[in-house]
Amino acid sequence: xxxxxxxxxxxxxxxxxxxxxxxxxxxxxxxxxxxxxxxxxxxxxxxxxxxxxxxxxxxxxxxxxxxxxxxxxxxxxxxxxxxxxxxxxxxxxxxxxxxxxxxxxxxxxxxxxxxxxxxxxxxxxxxxxxxxxxxxxxxxxxxxxxxxxxxxxxxxxxxxxxxxxxxxxxxxxxxxxxxxxxxxxxxxxxxxxxxxxxxxxxxxxxxxxxxxxxxxxxxxxxxxxxxxxxxxxxxxxxxxxxxxxxxxxxxxxxxxxxxxxxxxxxxxxxxxxxxxxxxxxxxxxxxxxxxxxxxxxxxxxxxxxxxxxxxxxxxxxxxxxxxxxxxxxxxxxx
Amino acid sequence: xxxxxxxxxxxxxxxxxxxxxxxxxxxxxxxxxxxxxxxxxxxxxxxxxxxxxxxxxxxxxxxxxxxxxxxxxxxxxxxxxxxxxxxxxxxxxxxxxxxxxxxxxxxxxxxxxxxxxxxxxxxxxxxxxxxxxxxxxxxxxxxxxxxxxxxxxxxxxxxxxxxxxxxxxxxxxxxxxxxxxxxxxxxxxxxxxxxxxxxxxxxxxxxxxxxxxxxxxxxxxxxxxxxxxxxxxxxxxxxxxxxxxxxxxxxxxxxxxxxxxxxxxxxxxxxxxxxxxxxxxxxxxxxxxxxxxxxxxxxxxxxxxxxxxxxxxxxxxxxxxxxxxxxxxxxxxx
DNA sequence: TTGGCAAGTTGTTTAAGGGTGACCATAATA
DNA sequence: TATTATGGTCACCCTTAAACAACTTGCCAA
Numbered sequence: 001x002x003x004x005x006x007x008x009x010x011x012x013x014x015x016x017x018x019x020x021x022x023x024x025x026x027x028x029x030x031x032x033x034x035x036x037x038x039x040x041x042x043x044x045x046x047x048x049x050x051x052x053x054x055x056x057x058x059x060x061x062x063x064x065x066x067x068x069x070x071x072x073x074x075x076x077x078x079x080x081x082x083x084x085x086x087x088x089x090x091x092x093x094x095x096x097x098x099x100x101x102x103x104x105x106x107x108x109x110x111x112x113x114x115x116x117x118x119x120x121x122x123x124x125x126x127x128x129x130x131x132x133x134x135x136x137x138x139x140x141x142x143x144x145x146x147x148x149x150x151x152x153x154x155x156x157x158x159x160x161x162x163x164x165x166x167x168x169x170x171x172x173x174x175x176x177x178x179x180x181x182x183x184x185x186x187x188x189x190x191x192x193x194x195x196x197x198x199x200x201x202x203x204x205x206x207x208x209x210x211x212x213x214x215x216x217x218x219x220x221x222x223x224x225x226x227x228x229x230x231x232x233x234x235x236x237x238x239x240x241x242x243x244x245x246x247x248x249x250x251x252x253x254x255x256x257x258x259x260x261x262x263x264x265x266x267x268x269x270x271x272x273x274x275x276x277x278x279x280x281x282x283x284x285x286x287x288x289x290x291x292x293x294x295x296x297x298x299x300x301x302x303x304x305x306x307x308x309x310x311x312x313x314x315x316x317x318x319x320x321x322x323x324x325x326x327x328x329x330x331x332x333x334x
Numbered sequence: 335x336x337x338x339x340x341x342x343x344x345x346x347x348x349x350x351x352x353x354x355x356x357x358x359x360x361x362x363x364x365x366x367x368x369x370x371x372x373x374x375x376x377x378x379x380x381x382x383x384x385x386x387x388x389x390x391x392x393x394x395x396x397x398x399x400x401x402x403x404x405x406x407x408x409x410x411x412x413x414x415x416x417x418x419x420x421x422x423x424x425x426x427x428x429x430x431x432x433x434x435x436x437x438x439x440x441x442x443x444x445x446x447x448x449x450x451x452x453x454x455x456x457x458x459x460x461x462x463x464x465x466x467x468x469x470x471x472x473x474x475x476x477x478x479x480x481x482x483x484x485x486x487x488x489x490x491x492x493x494x495x496x497x498x499x500x501x502x503x504x505x506x507x508x509x510x511x512x513x514x515x516x517x518x519x520x521x522x523x524x525x526x527x528x529x530x531x532x533x534x535x536x537x538x539x540x541x542x543x544x545x546x547x548x549x550x551x552x553x554x555x556x557x558x559x560x561x562x563x564x565x566x567x568x569x570x571x572x573x574x575x576x577x578x579x580x581x582x583x584x585x586x587x588x589x590x591x592x593x594x595x596x597x598x599x600x601x602x603x604x605x606x607x608x609x610x611x612x613x614x615x616x617x618x619x620x621x622x623x624x625x626x627x628x629x630x631x632x633x634x635x636x637x638x639x640x641x642x643x644x645x646x647x648x649x650x651x652x653x654x655x656x657x658x659x660x661x662x663x664x665x666x667x668x
Numbered sequence: 669t670t671g672g673c674a675a676g677t678t679g680t681t682t683a684a685g686g687g688t689g690a691c692c693a694t695a696a697t698a
Numbered sequence: 699t700a701t702t703a704t705g706g707t708c709a710c711c712c713t714t715a716a717a718c719a720a721c722t723t724g725c726c727a728a
Contacts, residue, residue, distance in 0.1 A: 001448060001476060003712060014680050019714060029678055046447035050387045051712035054685050059384065061427070069413050070406070070611065079403050082430050091449065093395070094428045096416050113380035114335060114686090115425065142335065227617060251615050258592065259617040277404065281585050281615040283561060283593040337686060348706050353688060363704055385686035388711050448712090 002043040011039060022047075053114075061091045062304060063116035065107050067099045067124045067151070072247055072275055073293050074122060077149060080297020081120055088305050090117075099125035105135045117308050118145040120300045123153050129192050131155075140315065147304045149296050151194050159303040160320040161296050165198035166205075168289050168325040172243055172271045173206030175327070179269055179334050181241030185216040185233060187253060188245035189226065199245045199273075220249070230256050234268070244272035254282040254332050270332040284331020296323050336377040345373060356381075387448075395425045396638060397450035399441050401433045401458045401485070406581055406609055407627050408456060411483060414631020415454055422639050424451075433459040439469045451642050452479040454634045457487050463526050465489075474649065481638045483630050485528050493637040494654040495630050499532035500539075502623050502659040506577055506605045507540030509661070513603055513668050515575030519550040519567060521587060522579035523560065533579045533607075554583070565590050568602070578606035588616040588666050604666040618665020630657050 008015045013032070021028045021036035022045075028036075039045075053059040062085055066074050078094065085092050093116055095107035104124045111119070119139065127133075128151060136156045140146055149161040176184050186203045190196035200217065207215050218233040220226050230253055233239065244250035250272020257268045264270060264284055271287045272279075279286040299321050307313050342349045347366070355362045355370035356379075362370075373379075387393040396419055400408050412428065419426050427450055429441035438458045445453070453473065461467075462485060470490045474480055483495040510518050520537045524530035534551065541549050552567040554560050564587055567573065578584035584606020591602045598604060598618055605621045606613075613620040633655050641647055 001446075004714095005712075015712090016681080016714075017679055019712095020679085023714085025715095027678065032678080046443075047714095048388075048448040048712050050384055050393065050448045051685090052714085053384045054382075054388050054687095054711090055713050055715095057685070069403075069409050069416070072404070072406070075403050075409050078428075079430060082403070082428065086429070091427050091429075091445070093425050094412075094416065095420070095425075096413060109380075111425070112335075114382040114384045227614065227619075248611070248614065255589065255615070255617045277582070278615070280561065280582065281589070281612070283589045285561075338688095339686075349686085350688075350707080351705055353686095354705085357688085359689090361704065366704080382686050385711090386688085388685090388713095389687055391711070 001048065002040075002045045003048065004045075007036065007039055007043065007045060011036060058117050058308070059115065060089060061093055061116045062301070063095065063107070063111040063119045063121075064092050065095045065097055065104060065119060065121035067097050067104075067122055069094075069096050072278060073150075073273075073291060076275060076293030077122070077297040077300070080294035081301045082297075083294070084298040084301035085305070088301075090301075090305065097121075097124040097127075101126040101130060101132055108135050108139050112139055112142055112144055116144070118147070118304050120147045120149065120297075120304055122149050123151040123194070125193060127153075128194055145304060145307045145315075147300045147307075149300045154194075157316055157318055159300075159307065159318050161300045161303065162320065162322055163195070163291050163296070164322055164324055165195050166202040168327075169199040169202030169243060169245070170206045171202075172289060172327060173203050175333065176241040176243070176269055176271065177206065177210050179241070181269060182213070183216065183237055183239050184213065184241035184243065185218060185237060185239040186243050186245065187218045187220065187230060187233065187249040189220040189222060189249060190246050191219045196245055203243055226252055227256060231260065234260065234262075240268055242268060242270040242272075244270070244274075247272065247274040247278050250274055250286045250288070250332075251278060251282045254284070254286060258283075265331065265333050269334060271327070276328075279328075279330060282332070287330045287333040288328050289325045290328055291325050292323050299323060335382065336374075336379045337382065338379075341370065341373055341377065341379060345370060392451050392642070393449065394423060395427055395450045396635070397429065397441070397445040397453045397455075398426050399429045399431055399438060399453060399455035401431050401438075401456055403428075403430050406612060407484075407607075407625060410609060410627030411456070411631040411634070414628035415635045416631075417628070418632040418635035419639070422635075424635075424639065431455075431458040431461075435460040435464060435466055442469050442473050446473055446476055446478055450478070452481070452638050454481045454483065454631075454638055456483050457485040457528070459526060461487075462528055479638060479641045479649075481634045481641075483634045488528075491650055491652055493634075493641065493652050495634045495637065496654065496656055497529070497625050497630070498656055498658055499529050500536040502607075502661075503533040503536030503577060503579070504540045505536075506623060506661060507537050509667065510575040510577065510603055510605065511540065511544050513575070515603055516547070517550065517571055517573050518547065518575035518577065519552060519571060519573040520577050520579065521552045521554065521564060521567065521583040523554040523556060523583060524580050525553045530579055537577055560586055561590060565594065568594065568596075574602055576602060576604045576606075578604065578608075581606065581608040581612050584608055584620045584622070584666075585612060585616045588618070588620060592617075599665065599667050603668060605661070610662075613662070613664060616666070621664045621667040622662045623659045624662055625659050626657050633657060 004015045004018045008018045021033045097104040133153045133156050147159045152160045207213050242253045253270050274288045279288045338349045338352045342352045355367045431438040467487045481493045486494045541547050576587045608622045613622045
């Protein structure tokens, strides 16, 4: 990598002349600017980002802590973050917490040494279960703003981007009720997450508002064979409507119902949280609640960058953006 | 963030005394070391990473350029890279090329200003189609080593981690032939990628070695409705065996066959490239060629870190690691 | 016509940002 | 007096920017 020093030496001027020339300073003559720029071009000079970061005390880098990169929704949010960040000249450093509190803490600590200007994160499963928030507060008090998305810690004062989980599932359940479904089941592999809980509550509310139905909930852990569990659930409860809280269960429910000889959507109607990509993995396609993951990511990045560029913003003046889901009707409902 | 300067001031010693004390230098007395460490602990001092990077001229950061984060395989590789990198104290900066040459170039350039010590990447689709490699060579000549995985540019001299695509598909086709399949089709939505071509060649070889079959290839573009295309393909050719080159097509082929009233695996046998996660999206589950994406990522990271830590390694002394796939038999084959 | 001075033009010097480490200085001990 | 223990000084990594220096030019008065 060429440095200012090398250019300066070759041009027989001082280092800062080169610097100023490249920054189009008024203080440098036109021809000098031209000479400098030509040589810089020739050597493909790029200001050293590390030196710049040190000087300006900001890295133009965002730390992103994702619980699970293999989760399609989270990956999509990351995609949205990356795009928005790049648009504004920010890089992203990605850490994966693997749903554990330890790795989340570690990532936060490790990057809080000047590596990043702020964080975007979704809270790890373990962290939500243990309801631990001190590591977040510590980072914020160190001057590193945090934006949380999807799974948020309500006790932490920071910008947030969330989904209308409760309403989305409530409305989805209403759709199934309107179809005349009598035994609507709820399948979730994320019942210990904040969003999972909200979704289940939305389901419960709708069911309890109907006259004569009781909630039928299947909770699956990540270790279990979901195909088997779902089959048993559908069979033993004579389910005729399914709402799936996670991205996989909806598709699996459709395939299971079909393998049981049922017709989807005639005998069983299914709605799930999923992307276009995954809803394609069943025939008929899964009617889906779309979370607009990319928008979530983009909004999170916007909030953080706005805060970073607005020095005098108060830490306590936080905002929460709610990204509305939309229900995409496909073949798995009437 | 606390700095050495602040600690030094509070302790009434010089900055470098603090630095040395924290690094357990022989030159500093035991009690001083103790005093310094205690205060550092109290203030939770962490050496500023940016300053360190500048001083030591290395960032302990790896640039990862991924064509598509929503591709489950690529996301899994990223997971493997992240884990291995973290293990060795490296951070990763992730850029997404979106399969375009421009963004790939841009990412490479943008990070080649001291932001990273080296790159791990998989070549973008457009780059492979246009067979452009200069941006890679430029980065390498600037002293930034590259490790390529999966989709590699053969004309670039660098470390590589690849999969035995050709053999994997050849062997998979042999499995179907042994089952007695008479009309084996090949479905690919990645025919313009290097790996897609290799897979197709493996299929062709096996088919041509059989006595009386001809290759039946369906190429799907990302825009098209794959469910429809696959249905037409299966119907018009009376396909009784399918090999899918990408992760989605296998699952879709099973679901399509079932929706056509066919029995899988009796009437149609299907093998695809997919992960455990996606192979769960059909009943029966998809018999899959596993690429061990995490291992690919880990190997790529190992190769890069090894090179970074081995100053005197020659640029031209490169190695290629082949990660063998394994065939996981599930219900979609006999 | 020319000396002198102000203003303008164009660069340079220097400090700063945080950390490390080679080298130097000082005091105490042998 | 020489040696050792301990800590300080300084240069460096690369960039920026405030402060400063030097040179040119223009203008006016003597």
